[in-house]
Amino acid sequence: MATVAIIPARGGSKRIPRKNVRDFAGMPMIAHSILAAQDSGSFDRIIVSTDDQEITDVALAHGAEVPFRRPSALADDHATTTAVVQHAVQFLVDEGTDIDYACCIYATAPFVTGELLREGLATIKASGTPFAFSIAEYPAPIQRALRIRPDGILEPFWPDNTGVRSQDLETAFHDAGQFYWGSVDAWLEAREIHSATSTPVILPAHRVQDIDTPEDWVRAELMFTVLRGGTDRVR
Numbered sequence: 001m002a003t004v005a006i007i008p009a010r011g012g013s014k015r016i017p018r019k020n021v022r023d024f025a026g027m028p029m030i031a032h033s034i035l036a037a038q039d040s041g042s043f044d045r046i047i048v049s050t051d052d053q054e055i056t057d058v059a060l061a062h063g064a065e066v067p068f069r070r071p072s073a074l075a076d077d078h079a080t081t082t083a084v085v086q087h088a089v090q091f092l093v094d095e096g097t098d099i100d101y102a103c104c105i106y107a108t109a110p111f112v113t114g115e116l117l118r119e120g121l122a123t124i125k126a127s128g129t130p131f132a133f134s135i136a137e138y139p140a141p142i143q144r145a146l147r148i149r150p151d152g153i154l155e156p157f158w159p160d161n162t163g164v165r166s167q168d169l170e171t172a173f174h175d176a177g178q179f180y181w182g183s184v185d186a187w188l189e190a191r192e193i194h195s196a197t198s199t200p201v202i203l204p205a206h207r208v209q210d211i212d213t214p215e216d217w218v219r220a221e222l223m224f225t226v227l228r229g230g231t232d233r234v235r
Contacts, residue, residue, distance in 0.1 A: 001098050001099065001100035002044040002045060002097050002098055002099050002100065003042055003043050003044055003099070003100055003101045003102070003103070003121070004043060004044060004045045004046070004047060004089075004092060004097070004099055004101075004102050004103070005037040005042075005043045005045070005046045005047065005102075005103050005104075005105055006047050006049060006084075006085045006088045006089065006102055006103070006104050006105070007030065007033050007034065007037070007046070007047065007048045007049065007059075007064065007104075007105050007106070007107050008049050008050075008081060008084045008085065008088075008104065008106070008107065009030050009048055009049065009050045009052070009055045009059070009107035010050060010051055010052065010055075010070065010075045010079075011050065011051055011052030011054070011055060011075070012075065012076070012077075014077075015212055015213055015214075016211070016212070016213070016214060016217060018054075019108060019211070019217075020050075020052075020055055020107045020108065021054055021055055021058050024110055024217075024220075024221060024224070025110065025221055025224050025225065025228070028058045028062075029107060029108055029110065029211075030048070030055065030058060030059060030062075030107040030108075031058065031062045032109070032110035032112070033105045033106065033107050033108075033109050033110070033112060034046060034048075034059065034062045034063060034064045035062065036105070036109075036112045036113055036114050036116075036117060037064075037103075037105055037114075037117065038063060038114075039113065039114030039117075040113075040114035040115075040117035040118050040121075041114065041118070042103075042114075042117055042118055042121050043103070045065060045092070045097070046063070046064045046065060047064065047065050047066070047067065047088055047092070048064045048065070048066050048107075049068075049070045049074075049084055049085075049087070049088045050066065050069075050070055050075075051069060051070040051071075051072060051074075051075035056069075067091070067092075067095075068088075068091050070084070070087070071087070074087055081104060081180070082187070082190050082193065083190070085102065085104045085180075085182075085187050086187050086188060086190055088102075089102050089184060089187045089188055090188060093184070093188070099184040100183070100184060101121065101124065101125075101181060101182065101183060101184065102181075102182055102184060102187050103117065103120065103121070103179055103180065103181045103182070104179065104180040104182070105117070105178070105179045106177060106178060106179070108211045109177065109178040109179065110211075110220065110224055111178065111207040111208065111209065111220075111223075111224065111227070112134075112178045112179055112207075113207075116134070116178070116179070116201065116203065116207075117179060119201055120132050120133070120134070120179055120181045120201045121181060123181070123199055123200075123201050124181045124182075124183070124199065127199040129197055129198055129199045130182060130183050130185070130186035130191050130197050130198065131180060131181065131182045131183075131186055131191070131193050131195075131197070131198040131199070132180075132181045132182075132198065132199040132200070132201055133175065133176075133179065133180040133181065133193060133198060133200070133201060134175070134176035134177070134178040134179050134180075134200075134201050134202075134203050134208075135173040135174065135175060135176050135200045135201065135202055135203065136173060136174060136176045136202070136203045136204070136205055136207075136208040137171055137172070137173055137202070137205060138171075138172045138173065138174055139205060141161075141166050141169040141172070142172045143158055143161040143164070143169045143170070143172075144156065144158075144161055144162065144164075144166075144169070145157045145158070173200065173202070175194065176203050176207075176208045177208075177210060178203070178208070179201075180193055181201075206223065206227070207227075209223055
């Protein structure tokens, strides 16, 4: 039974143009995800799902496979991660690959490491759940979240929590947006990832950074430089 990595990477990106192949800390962004998958030693095949020729060329140059061109219907702003991975897994099954587990790794996840991917595989195997994916703790209690009203005045979402001590509030987590391990059946059946049947892989906050805006990009590169600590790559 094979274990495969699926890295979704479409060509269009409105907020950060060409972000999947833009240089990040000395190499194309997607290359970091490919190298982490290679470092993990967990995969029989590393597949990039893309509709873009430049992304294809970069992926192949860094040792990934691009055995198909992603359909245009799965390359717009409305395509879901689950649908993209389901398409890739179905393609591999149809060509004869006997898959046990597939891991979706985002192309813009430069902080993911081989060690974390190995931990994710061990977690899903030990738990027997359909999915195991990366999460991180919110940096502040979500129960004290504030909103800005249309008149510009602040108000709490949950006023009853205003006077509650932080240590007395339940810890909350968010999707870290790095990787999603799933059984082949879970992907093919398009089961819900964010559900009570998934198992968490908790990441330290310093290894989590969304990269959706130019400001995010700058912050992420600064974080990456500190983590790298002068070495070629953080493993």
